[in-house]
Amino acid sequence: MEGQIKTQPVQLTKDDFVSDQMVKWCPGCGDHAILHSVEKVFPELGIPKENFVVVSGIGCSSRFPYYMNTYGIHGIHGRAAAIASGVKISNPELSVWMITGDGDCMAIGGNHFIHVLRRNLDINILLFNNKIYGLTKGQYSPTTPMGSVTKTSPQGTIEHPFNPGELVIGAQGTFFARVLDTNPKMMTDIFMDAARHKGTSLVEVLQNCVIFNNKVHDLITNKATKDDNTIILEEGKPMIFGKDNDKGIRLNGLALEVVRLGENGITEKDLLVHDPDHSDTGIQMMIAGMTPPAFPMALGVIRRVKQVTYEVLLENQIAHARETSPIKNMDDLLRSGNTWSVE
Amino acid sequence: MEGQIKTQPVQLTKDDFVSDQMVKWCPGCGDHAILHSVEKVFPELGIPKENFVVVSGIGCSSRFPYYMNTYGIHGIHGRAAAIASGVKISNPELSVWMITGDGDCMAIGGNHFIHVLRRNLDINILLFNNKIYGLTKGQYSPTTPMGSVTKTSPQGTIEHPFNPGELVIGAQGTFFARVLDTNPKMMTDIFMDAARHKGTSLVEVLQNCVIFNNKVHDLITNKATKDDNTIILEEGKPMIFGKDNDKGIRLNGLALEVVRLGENGITEKDLLVHDPDHSDTGIQMMIAGMTPPAFPMALGVIRRVKQVTYEVLLENQIAHARETSPIKNMDDLLRSGNTWSVE
Amino acid sequence: MLSKLPPECRIGQRKLYYPYLCRNSNPEEMGQRPGQVIELEDVVIRFAGDSGDGMQLTGSLFSDAAAQEGNVFATFPDYPAEIRAPQGTVAGVSGYQVHIGSKPIHTSGDLADVLVAMNPASLKSNLKWTKKGGIIIVDTDAFNDKGFERAGYAKDPLESGELDGYRVIRAPITNLVRESVKDLGVDHKVAGKSRNMFALGMLYYLFNINMETTMSFFEKKFRSNPLIVEANRRVLTAGYDYADTIEVISNTFNVAPAPLNTGTYRNLTGNQATAWGFMAAAEKAGRQIFLGSYPITPATEILQELSYHKQFGVKVFQAEDEIAGITSAIGASYTGSIAVTTTSGPGLSLKSEAIGLAVMTELPLVIVDVQRGGPSTGLPTKSEQSDLLQALYGRNGEAPVIIIAAQSSGDCFYAAFEATKLSLEHMTPVILLTDGYLANGSEMFRIPSMKDMPAIHPPIAQANDPDYKPYLRDEEKLRRQWAVPGTEGLRHRVGGLEKWDITGHVSHDPLNHQRMCELREEKVNRVANFIPKQEVVGPEENDLLVVSWGGTRGVILEAVQQMQAEGKKVSMMHLRHIYPLPLNVEEILGRYKKIIVCELNLGQLVKYLKINFPQYKYHQLNKIQGLPFMVKELVDACNALLED
């Protein structure tokens, strides 16, 4: 079909994508791990290396394009989604990756973000959510938990944060997944899933900013607590979690509920079976909204539904117009309709 | 409590709010009916007339403030939510009403829209959704149904539209309702509900643009088809609809389903009972998403959950700081911390 | 009586032969006509009615028909700010002015010779635009108490004496229309909608214009509904006949065909011409157009027009806002498209940050600003030369871009073409300024042949070029190369942070920053070597030089030519290239005793001229009323200076 990424057998390695620029993130910043995962994924996609474009806005995370040896645009703050849309529409054969932060994407860039999702352009968005403005040194962001003390909230924030997953679904997004910067294997797997999804795929990477928001994800990343506070979603599998794999999620009436397997006669059969492809939004919305400590944080692909992409529809319209229009060039157009001559 | 609208017994009538400016909407435009409903609601709220502020952006609908004799700001395109936020934070005692169109609110204004919702300022937003840009004469908007032919989509739009209700819920909104410009009684009722909700209330008014998008809501407004294609939600009541009140909505597994009462033994008991106050988003999300002809369009209050408002939290922080800070005025501040003197 | 002859007998300027309804070709039929035909050099007609009355259509049918008669024309619509304010009110009046002539004309005219007023409100709001002594055609059926009240007339203006001195033609149009179609069985609404055609018929009689063009328009437009075609035909004819019959005006008029250059002509509005100019440039450059845009009056029609031409592969992205419009275009430009974004003043403000990004990334991009009345939302439907300084300086940091200002509706085509060519060939953003007057106005456009349009050669980098460096420049133009994603061996990153010279890496080096700021400026300055020299209308040395820019050219030219004809020592320099200025502007300015700068703002070009050429003294004529200049205003101002 027209308007799609072309793949072909190409032999590439990580080295094909490592740029010669010094990586300038703080030592210990979660961004490093994400970069490594992306470097691993690109060579696996069967796409010629000159067909990758990495687009970003402004923020620590948005320095990303400099560190990938691909075509790339380090844009202006908040506009990566619009820039990426222009790239993709311009040439649908390119594999377009957008890197953004919680501020870049959901503060100043919120509008472009919700629109790219509803248009469903085939763009892969990696949202580095450290719940803080890193580059400007520590002000709260739209994802900062309520009550947090930051440089601009000495008495704690009074803003209810966005949950990126919920916003994606509310904005008609077709793909949402969530991963941790501490789990490289899961990152590469999910980035591959995102790349394969035809449509806008949004991967929220919970990323640690060691300098301005250290340990904000501690509950779900540290060994002691993570197993009881996260659930790794697997397609078609019942939703089980916990250190001892003894807890599960079920639907009780209209709400989700954490249950213990074996207690009150509950078995795996009672649990929700994860279905990211379900076109209805309700359950996925609730899964995206699960928040520790009451619920485990859902990791993995939460929503992934098929829907035609913007660029395919556009290429189709163009093809149709080319076929059917009697006007083939500018000379035709200039002379079409009402004209009159002077001789 | 600080930071809230003050009500007091005041005797006002519609005439107190009718402005001396000529109403310049097209004859037959749905905006007229909405204006009348708002004129009826304001005097009923027990709020002194000088405490209303009506704020808008740009668009046909956004001319609204000129037609209300209150304080008012006709802002710039898309920014009404931000302007209204400034008004409300500045003086929480004011009753702030924001009037916006689908373009103003969800195209250029999309970012301010999702942010005002998550901040939950006590602002009442009336979104006039005619699914078209009226003032600029008929280009498609972010709510225009896919495939529509408009001035900028000769071959039909290729964009998947927003559903305002889903976006509101995805953006952490606490109140969402939907009404028709053809039902004045329901409009006034729901506007009253919106006014009473402490937090950002978003009422989507499906409004007809006779000039550029005539009859876009025909299926749900005309006598012949409306009863089978809409459902009027009532709190605590089973979800029944249809010309003969013989159809209902139930939850089947993870998806909603239209059922016929009496068929296959289905009774009212099997139906969903509408609960706008349910804090979980899942079902409300699905109800907001119901679209004819497969489902009836849900009208009435879909979501209404209690949550503290931004301005109340802010006033509390200020009160606390005033009480506890040793610094009472600028002279104190200037002399605080490290200083040294030359004599 | 020239136009009464069958077209094929007329002077050799027409190509088409009009078989249909050459009803005036038989001199006998005109036997009863009392008066004579008065030859006019030009005439200005203003159609005014309710927003729903179809005045825009009426006006454009009139101009098309006149063009077929060999006249030149220019038109301008006058929309109300509201879509359709209450019927019969002044707020709801919509107008359309047509200027036709037998010699080159450059504007839609100052005051109207003929006003068609479909209701009292139209009369009320348009009388001031009508010449004392002019003809006013009214639909008396609409001049009733309800109409007066809505228009805010205390009494019947037709009786109050306020029209003394005008030649008023009263026609009970509404009733006559009904009469003329009653046996067709069309409903009242259709009849009401064709009132404008009755008025048009009257005008065709009055100006001896053949009705064929309009008749065939009916046929095409209402192809699927022969009844409507017939109704319109009848009404048009009825109007013609009515005028022929009533003998209110003792004469008719004729505007002779104009001596035009040979060629094929068409009618184009400025916005249409702009869109077509881009498509022409795309064809020449062999690259696809990407337009990222958000609707805004009066620029929307460019977006609309381009969205109708997918057969050329034009990609139109109707963005969520202006910022997405321009930034998507920057993405598309990086990807090798001809990137365009269109807007008006408030939208240009919103785009200003992103223009800086295009400057820093040194990518081609054309930003069209169809100027309107400001500040803020201002007068959105009115024209103004509002944004020259914004275009020049409305960005953070030192961010020079090329600025071109179109000078007529038709010139929008060439200006858009040239803007694209310069942008691509010099790898820099270009701001193209037009305005509401040009955009909505139309004029006769002589159709060029694409083979005569200049070639466009963007500096595309070649695959695997071992010498490719992202910010390496050529010596002549200082432009960098355009390396398009998908091309092997040229991967590179661009962005808004300062770039190292040549490598394009991020740089905070102090001297490099100075160098890059200077290089970016010099790159744009050198464009002066690639634009035509500035021309002057009139003697090379003179007492007075009238300086203008952009959309005012037509009226200023008329005024200057009128003064020159009167023997006044006036020349004219109209600037189309604003930044850089043509190299000879400084020298030209030095050859005149006095200089007057005429602008539809409070004095923006004059500031720019002082910056560039502070050695001269500039007088000013500034009008900021949402209206074009009038010839008389210009002549008066110049005369005052000449006599000074």
Add this chain to the structure above:
Amino acid sequence: MLSKLPPECRIGQRKLYYPYLCRNSNPEEMGQRPGQVIELEDVVIRFAGDSGDGMQLTGSLFSDAAAQEGNVFATFPDYPAEIRAPQGTVAGVSGYQVHIGSKPIHTSGDLADVLVAMNPASLKSNLKWTKKGGIIIVDTDAFNDKGFERAGYAKDPLESGELDGYRVIRAPITNLVRESVKDLGVDHKVAGKSRNMFALGMLYYLFNINMETTMSFFEKKFRSNPLIVEANRRVLTAGYDYADTIEVISNTFNVAPAPLNTGTYRNLTGNQATAWGFMAAAEKAGRQIFLGSYPITPATEILQELSYHKQFGVKVFQAEDEIAGITSAIGASYTGSIAVTTTSGPGLSLKSEAIGLAVMTELPLVIVDVQRGGPSTGLPTKSEQSDLLQALYGRNGEAPVIIIAAQSSGDCFYAAFEATKLSLEHMTPVILLTDGYLANGSEMFRIPSMKDMPAIHPPIAQANDPDYKPYLRDEEKLRRQWAVPGTEGLRHRVGGLEKWDITGHVSHDPLNHQRMCELREEKVNRVANFIPKQEVVGPEENDLLVVSWGGTRGVILEAVQQMQAEGKKVSMMHLRHIYPLPLNVEEILGRYKKIIVCELNLGQLVKYLKINFPQYKYHQLNKIQGLPFMVKELVDACNALLED
């Protein structure tokens, strides 16, 4: 030896008596010191280390301590663009320059007399900012192969000879720090973090500065952790003692107390001063502040500072973007708050549409632009006079606003106060320009008494005023009244569409538009009657006038005073009020044989001067390197002109 005496014995400029650690007060203790104390008029010290090394803190502790000694000072931090680039790399170096003096100083100094280089990368990137012959203190423990490699040194710079001509003081700081705290049982990390305090101790010895201020800082800062207090004390003392012991430099230095006006002083950065200026204005006007803002370097600290002062009822709204920042402020202004929005260049671009709305609605609003290097994202952490033209012209339509440019870090306080006063009293937006240099820099600030600050009287409309009309103006200032929601009897609507004069209704009337455009301009022009006359430093007539604006005042004053001291015929006119200009500027310009305009951009003020006063010839000195002017550059340029 002055500073070695107990403070109470020193000349009468100190208020505080320092009881702690007057260890140098006993002359005997200094018996072994070989060298003498050299008196210096001023000295520039540059601290440089890894981003994590705490150089900013070290620098500000040094300046506080020097201030307690009676010195005047100015400081400037030099942040890297990255938060914390890889340790040991040049990209990660953070610097802080302190200039202290015994007579008024106005800048943080050109080149450093002393460089503290905590690692090789700091040396590498800062050597060029160090005077030939200056002192360089290095931590030799960090000068190892790993360090050289990271910094990009091929060989050890301490041995390569490239430091010949500098006085290098080598100290194994890392090890000495560890030694000094080893018995306290603090961990390696804490020890590593206090390396800077060792260096600071060395400097206190070198400049004979009392350590008390710093010691008590430790006590306050680490109140909850006495161990850390003790560790820091020990390290500081160890540094002091080490310097005392090593005898590498045969002398120490003293900068005498400066003869200051009496009063209480404090240290304030420009951003802090700006925030405080607004709060002072709010107190005087008796109205609450509303700040709508979005973080951006280098303006963020104003937002941060204001968010810390809720005890004054300051309402800070951290908006989702710049547009929400300014439009929320406009809403707040309509509602009666003192509305402020703060940003830097790219953000000002984004706000430009909304500034037009504030112009049209004629509401008070202060927009602060802390300028940084442009265009686009440019050099975000560097300073530049980048946005003068944008502030003047970066909006659609004719949209005049008052423009004020702060001239020093401390002046930001007064400039913010005045901006607020003018905005409220003239009912118009004001753009306040500061820059990254002022914003992050700090200087001694003489604390005013609030009772001496001028009163502020906004034109609040009174409840139920029967004569209230939204756009009725007073005769003197042409301002309209401010009718605040909640006030009975004054309901009215404002907006961005053109307003009818007086009534404020929407108007498309042509002549009204012209009148309103002119009124809005005249209203701002009349502000010239309410600002101080322009002053000149130096003779009223002279050979050369140096013209400058904004943040460059300090260095230009130093250069001019230096030239004047050398007998050069140079005067200086520094503009703080940009639009309108003080009424006497034109006349002043006329009194000098030559004029040179010095700016940190490619020539923005000079364009504005040509617009206003084209009759004069302007020479230019333009530097655009993300760096301040150096005195020498200015002197050289002026001398060249004088000799010309």
